[in-house]
Amino acid sequence: AVEQDVHTINIAYGNQPGEPLDQQAHKWAELAEEESDGRLQLNVYPSSQLGGESDMIELAMRGNNVIVFTAYDFLMDYVPDLGILAAPYLAEEFDDLLYLTTTDWYADLENDMNDMGLALLGKETIYGERHLMTKTPVTTPEDLQGMKIRVPNNNLYIRAFHALGASPTPLPLGDLYASLQQGVIDGAENPLPVLQGTRTNEVTNHLTLTGHMKVMSIWVTGTGMMDDLPEDLERILTETSEEAARYTHEITEREEKEALETFKNEGMTIHEVDQELFREAVEPFYDSMPAWSPGLYEHVLELMEERPKED
Amino acid sequence: MKIRSMIEKVDDVIATVALSLIIVIIASNVFFRFVLSQPLTWSEEISLALFVWLTFIGISSVMKRNEHVGIDYFIRKLPKKWFHFIQWLRWFVLILVTSVVFIYWGFLLMIDTHWKVTPVLGIDFKLIYVAIPLGGVLALYHLLTVAIRRDKSWFMQEEGAVQDDDSSHR
Amino acid sequence: MTILLIVSLILLLILLNVPVAYAMLGGSLLYFLTNDSFMNETLTQRMISGVESFPLLGIVFFITAGVLMNYTGITRRMLTFAKLVTGHLTGGLAKVNVTMSVLTGGLSGSNVADAAMQSKILVPGMVKKGYAPGFSAALTATSSLITPILPPGIALILYGYVGNVSIGDLFIAGIIPGLLLAVFLLIYVHFAAKKRGFEQVKEERPKITDVLVASKDALLALLLPIIIIGGIRLGAFSPTEAGAIAVVYALIIGFFIYREMTFKDLWLALKESILIIATVMIIIAAGTAFGWILTLEQVPQALTSSITSLINHPILFLLIIFVFLLIVGMFIEGNVMLIILTPIFIPMLETYGIDPVHFGIFFILCLSIGTITPPIGTIMFTTAAITKVKIEVFIKEVIPFWLLLIVLTLVIIFIPAISLWLPELLS
Ligand code: NA
Ligand code: NA
Numbered sequence: 077a078v079e080q081d082v083h084t085i086n087i088a089y090g091n092q093p094g095e096p097l098d099q100q101a102h103k104w105a106e107l108a109e110e111e112s113d114g115r116l117q118l119n120v121y122p123s124s125q126l127g128g129e130s131d132m133i134e135l136a137m138r139g140n141n142v143i144v145f146t147a148y149d150f151l152m153d154y155v156p157d158l159g160i161l162a163a164p165y166l167a168e169e170f171d172d173l174l175y176l177t178t179t180d181w182y183a184d185l186e187n188d189m190n191d192m193g194l195a196l197l198g199k200e201t202i203y204g205e206r207h208l209m210t211k212t213p214v215t216t217p218e219d220l221q222g223m224k225i226r227v228p229n230n231n232l233y234i235r236a237f238h239a240l241g242a243s244p245t246p247l248p249l250g251d252l253y254a255s256l257q258q259g260v261i262d263g264a265e266n267p268l269p270v271l272q273g274t275r276t277n278e279v280t281n282h283l284t285l286t287g288h289m290k291v292m293s294i295w296v297t298g299t300g301m302m303d304d305l306p307e308d309l310e311r312i313l314t315e316t317s318e319e320a321a322r323y324t325h326e327i328t329e330r331e332e333k334e335a336l337e338t339f340k341n342e343g344m345t346i347h348e349v350d351q352e353l354f355r356e357a358v359e360p361f362y363d364s365m366p367a368w369s370p371g372l373y374e375h376v377l378e379l380m381e382e383r384p385k386e387d
Numbered sequence: 388m389k390i391r392s393m394i395e396k397v398d399d400v401i402a403t404v405a406l407s408l409i410i411v412i413i414a415s416n417v418f419f420r421f422v423l424s425q426p427l428t429w430s431e432e433i434s435l436a437l438f439v440w441l442t443f444i445g446i447s448s449v450m451k452r453n454e455h456v457g458i459d460y461f462i463r464k465l466p467k468k469w470f471h472f473i474q475w476l477r478w479f480v481l482i483l484v485t486s487v488v489f490i491y492w493g494f495l496l497m498i499d500t501h502w503k504v505t506p507v508l509g510i511d512f513k514l515i516y517v518a519i520p521l522g523g524v525l526a527l528y529h530l531l532t533v534a535i536r537r538d539k540s541w542f543m544q545e546e547g548a549v550q551d552d553d554s555s556h557r
Numbered sequence: 558m559t560i561l562l563i564v565s566l567i568l569l570l571i572l573l574n575v576p577v578a579y580a581m582l583g584g585s586l587l588y589f590l591t592n593d594s595f596m597n598e599t600l601t602q603r604m605i606s607g608v609e610s611f612p613l614l615g616i617v618f619f620i621t622a623g624v625l626m627n628y629t630g631i632t633r634r635m636l637t638f639a640k641l642v643t644g645h646l647t648g649g650l651a652k653v654n655v656t657m658s659v660l661t662g663g664l665s666g667s668n669v670a671d672a673a674m675q676s677k678i679l680v681p682g683m684v685k686k687g688y689a690p691g692f693s694a695a696l697t698a699t700s701s702l703i704t705p706i707l708p709p710g711i712a713l714i715l716y717g718y719v720g721n722v723s724i725g726d727l728f729i730a731g732i733i734p735g736l737l738l739a740v741f742l743l744i745y746v747h748f749a750a751k752k753r754g755f756e757q758v759k760e761e762r763p764k765i766t767d768v769l770v771a772s773k774d775a776l777l778a779l780l781l782p783i784i785i786i787g788g789i790r791l792g793a794f795s796p797t798e799a800g801a802i803a804v805v806y807a808l809i810i811g812f813f814i815y816r817e818m819t820f821k822d823l824w825l826a827l828k829e830s831i832l833i834i835a836t837v838m839i840i841i842a843a844g845t846a847f848g849w850i851l852t853l854e855q856v857p858q859a860l861t862s863s864i865t866s867l868i869n870h871p872i873l874f875l876l877i878i879f880v881f882l883l884i885v886g887m888f889i890e891g892n893v894m895l896i897i898l899t900p901i902f903i904p905m906l907e908t909y910g911i912d913p914v915h916f917g918i919f920f921i922l923c924l925s926i927g928t929i930t931p932p933i934g935t936i937m938f939t940t941a942a943i944t945k946v947k948i949e950v951f952i953k954e955v956i957p958f959w960l961l962l963i964v965l966t967l968v969i970i971f972i973p974a975i976s977l978w979l980p981e982l983l984s
Contacts (some may be wrong), residue, residue, distance in 0.1 A: 086594065086853070111719075125607055125900070126851045133603070138499060161837035229506075260792045327969050402831040403824070409617060413801035417794055435609050438617065442608050442842065445835025453578030456836055456890060458933050473573050480575045484582045492598040494606075500599065517603060539583045 084117045085301075088126040088278040089145035092273060096328045097145060097293075098122050100201065106221030137193045140250040145360035147203065147293045149232040155188045156367035160376055163362070164236045164288045165355040167380060170202055173292050176376065189253060195299045198317035202325055203291040204267025204332060209276050211262050214349050215284065217241060217357035228253055232365075236288070237265075239361035240354065249274060255379045256280060267291070269328075269334035277339055284347045286354055319387040398447040398525050405441040408547040409434045432505040436515045443522035445487070450481070453533075453541060474542045482530050489523025560854040563588050577890050578843035585847050588909065595853075600846050607845025608838060609897075611797055612718040616666070616837065619709045619798025621830040622807050623665030627674060628826040629811025629818050631778045635660045636678065637835060638775035641768050645760045650683045650749025651696055654741045658700040660775070662707035662867070663782030666714070667833070668928065670700035672936050676943035688755045691954035694946040695929075698936045699958040700742055702925040707735030708786060709803070711837065712895060713919045719899040722913045724796040725789040729983055730914045730976045731796065732786075734922065736970055741961050749957070777814060781806055790983050837907060846895035856902040864905060871909035875916075875970045878902070879923060886927020890935070894924055918976040919969050926962050929955055 087105070091097040098120075105118035107222060126132060132144040152159030160166065167173045176182055177199045186196055214220055221241045227233035229246035237244035245261050249270075255261045256279040264276050265288065272278060282356060302310055362373045416430035451482045462473050472550055497520065502513040563584045570580035584598075584883070589597045596902060607613075626632050634652070643652035661671055684695040695856070705712045708728035717724035750756060785799040794802065811818030851857060868874045886895065906913050909957060926982045929938040931952055943950045969975055 084594070084733065085810065119872060121852065126849065127603070131602065131606055134503070136596070138596060140596055140599060254723050255792070399814060399828055399831070402835065404629055405829045406617065406621065406831055406834070408615070410801055412620070413618075413798060414805045421793075426755055431611055435611065438614055439605060439608055441617070441831065442835060442838040445831045446839050448831055449835045450838070452832065454836060455578060455934075456840065457574050457576040457580075458571060459574045459683050460938075461572050470629050476571060477575050480570060481579055482582050484579050484586060488582050488601060488604075492601040495598040496601045508681060509582070516605065519605070527960060548655055 082115055082116070082117055083305060084119060084141070085313070086119050086121060086126065086142045087145075087295075088121045088124075088132050088142055088149050090124040090129060091122060091145070093122050094325050095269065095273065096331055097201075097203070098329055100198075100320050100324040101145075103323050104198070104316055107316040107319055108304050108313055111316060112309055116309055116312060132295060133194070134300070136296055136298045139193070139298045141301055143197065143295050143297040143301075145293065145295055147291060148164055149228070149315045151189070151229045151294070151296070152230075152232060152367070154192055154194065155185050156365075157369055158185050158189075159232050159365070159373055160368065160372055162232055162289060163373075164239075166376070167290055170256075170292070172288060172383060173378045174200055176379060177292075177381050179308040181375065182238040183380060189296075190299050193299050195302045197297060197314060198321045199292075200297070200321040200325075201293040202321075202328055203293040204269065204328055205251060205287045206265050206267055206291060207271070208265045208286045208288070209263055209280045210282050210284065211256070211280050213282045213284075213345065213347065214263075214286075215349050216353055219248065221229040223263055224261040226255065226261045228250055234299045235359050235364050236358060238362065240288075241357065252276060252277060259369070267328075268339070272338065274333045277342060277344055279381050280344075282345045282347060283336075283339055284349055286349065287351055288354060288358070394525070394528060395451070398444050398451065398522070402441050402445040402448055405437040405444070409437045409441065412437075428446075429507045432507055432510070434512065436505070439515050441520040444525065446489075447522050447525035447529065450485075451529040453482040471542060478530065478534065478541065482527065485523050485526050485530065490520045490527065493519030493523055560588075560851070560856060564836060573927075575761050577893060578839040581843040581893070582846040585843070585850055588800075588850050590920060592703045595738065603846040603849045604842040607842040610718060611795075611821055612714060612724060613838075613841065615709070615724070615797040617801040617834050618797070618804050619711060619714075620670075620833050620837070621827070622709075622800065623661075623667055623670050623805040624801040624826050624833070625665055625804065625811065626661060626778075629807050629823045630815040631664070631807065631810060632661065632674065632678070634771070634815070636773045640760075641771045643760045643762045646747075647756075648677070648746045649756055649760055650686055651688065651693075651746035651755065652743055653695055653740055654679050654683070654693075655700045655746065658703040659707065659736070659739045660779070661904060662704040664778065664807070665704055666709045666711040667703045668701040668936060669939055670699055670833070670926065671704040672940050673943060675701065676940045678946045680940075683970075686756045688750075689730045689753070689853040689952040689954065690944060692749070692755075694940045694944040694951055695954040695958055696742070696746060696950050698929045698951075698955065699946070699962070700739070701936060701940075702928070702962070703738050703742075703861045703923075704923060705921060706731045706738065706918065708782065709796070709800065710921070712891065712924065713890075713917065715841070715892060715895045716899055716917045718920060719896055720903045720913060720917070722903075722917055726980045727913050727917050728796065729980045730918050731921075733975050733979055734918050734965075737968075737975065739966055741965055742958075744959055745957065757872060777810055781882060787830075809954065827893035838904060840890065841893045844893050848897050848900065851897065851951070852900065857904070860901055865908045870972065871911055874905070874909050875911070877918065878956050879919075880964060880971065882929070884921070884925035885928050886924050888933055890925075891924040891928060895920075910972075912973060912977055912982050914978045915973045922962070922966050922969060926959065926966070929959065929962075 080193045087101050089097060089101065105120055108116040109119050126142065129144065129146055129150060132142055133146060136142050136144050148161040161173060161176065189196060210223065211289070217240055223242045224245045225237055225242045226247045227237055227244045234246060247255055252264055252274050253276065255263065255377045256276065256289045263280060264271065302303060306312065404479040412434050416427045444502050462470055466474070493516065497513050497516040500516060503512040504510060566587065567580050567584035570583050571577055585600050589600050590594065632655055636657060639653045639656040643649060643656050646652055657675060657679065665671055676694065680690070680693045680697055684690050704710065708731050710731060714724055714726040716722065717727045736866065757777055766954055781803060785803060788794045788802070819910055868877060902916065903913060906916055928934045931937065931948065937948070937951060937955070941948050
């Protein structure tokens, strides 16, 4: 009879309804319910309804029934080396990053997470490529000197934009629009659909396609909660998390194209720049992360070299 | 005797000092940013920590004066005996919530934060969250003393004895 | 444990005179004990998350600034100024009462404090001049509702914080509706005083020099709202920092300019402030925790989908919410409703294309009406208790004011520009 019990799981994230990630969560809920014949029920809570990211991770860690959407830069607080997966100009393409999650190097870090009571799901989630939107044109790193750019309140972003010569200003995403409007900051960076969602294009004029970060994301929950699930449900939950992640790749890509199209039509000046210049400028960043293991950057580059190319 | 009068007043003193410090810190930050172009990076986290102290210790100050906002409109229409009984019931709910939510669960929350520190100054969150069980213990002290004294202002139906309903969007 | 049972328990506890915050915590406590998805101390964690926020720190400052007004000599000078400006007109003292609420409203964020203070310093004088005590109390109660709408306002901060709406925009949006309420009241008391023959002996028209002297005295205090709004608008400081500036400004005026304040006054004012702050904050903390339970149980989600599928016109939606809030507002404390209902309303606004700033002003005005409505109107109780007016008498006298507020709310509903024109102009 126990096998017939319905297990309800809460999924929490900060993104708004309709965003690709929200679609991914709903897809996941649908797949999990389908494959478990209704024994897994996933309740989704968008817009930080259940609380902020760090509070939710804390709850997950202590074994509460919640799965939280987060990113590797955030997980740096727990296992520092994971942060490199969000580092600027690390990989040429997303497949390189996705490959990294299949390596032994990643498995070791995942073990460290497990030891802290956190389990990882949906490792194939892609959040998007981050670009720069500003009030005045930026075509080279020199143009960025001293510009106040809004970044997430996270060491990785702050140091990356320091390295680029900008003056990184951490602010909540919700304050972005007003801060640009009032001239508190000169620009912002994020994947294009997020820039559109926050209406950043209304208060800036220039979009520079820096592609400075390719961001993979991840769902975390407590190992305690995973252990409490019957083994077959644990497997279904894990598998469907990856299935839902792959399902969203296309949506994310499409929405990025659509956002770019909208910006063009609205008369925003779009700068296709030589990303190599920015890549060189950001180089000092890799020496400025004291919490990382020595030689981490070189090791990860080597690993990506080893990726079996398909054709 | 002296210790008792100290306990009676300590909540007011802590909360008032916390409020004063918050004012000084945030105002200084505005000054530092404008005049010296050098914002105090720690001002936000310190003032939020003091805000938690102000709130949870302040709750005891309010309990001491029996001024938590409630509605006595309906029970005032009841016979004296019923009124008296409901006031004891009310007292019991206050004891229960204070002991469980503030003291016990507040203590658990505090010891669970063993790894959490504030971003700039690295203050241990234990030092912030300890205000919750501490405020609870002080409030519990006031609740128990009114019962021991059978404080008329708590349990009898006297004009103006039960709290005035007095707060809305303040 | 069904959520309906928890809600019923909370309502029962409130009826039994358990303080509102403790009633919510009592219900939430039972919920966590009977729910094994989340650890019990999550309740306490959600409570703290309702306190640890920088925007809400603004509440602390504006409460303190409001209290300090009475200790620094600001209130007295504002009264002198208000008397000189409107005291000699028909229904002079009634108009002074309204003017005072506008003046103090620019500094203070709390209507209860405003109503209590003016019940003490204005109503006895009005009664002496022949005003009906019930009328004086009802006017004091109603005009105090200007305070939370005129910036700064605690309700504006709370709504902005919970609903993720710009507090700066809300502050600016409140200016015209707040002044409009004042104009409505001035017109009404003018005719009421004439008809009922209040204040037969009028004050003499003041000499222009007296007005100038009083203006100079009051000017310093009147400057503050301009500094606050200007500073927030220019992005020079956040609403929270504006609050700290308001407190420091009041202290400088009290200690160095009017030189009326002593350190003993300061200590008393701070002690008075912490009691108000803690009373408000525990309601916010408990409301946040209970609101979290409602969200976890998908109550807002269910309400949103059923309401948006039933009602399809924005005006109809606002009118239905209006009636709903008038009824609920008679029974439930305003801050609780702001915390619980804001996350429920905000997602609906997008469906109807209603600006959240416009809705916020409407929402707060609706909640204000509940505070002067029986059976449980907090402002009604406060003014009636201090002025020693019987509740029955108060209710009879408050009816025209109540109708006035209904009309004002309808005007605000139908003409969004009243709330939105100024923020758009200044942006
Ligand atoms: Na008034
Ligand atoms: Na105000």
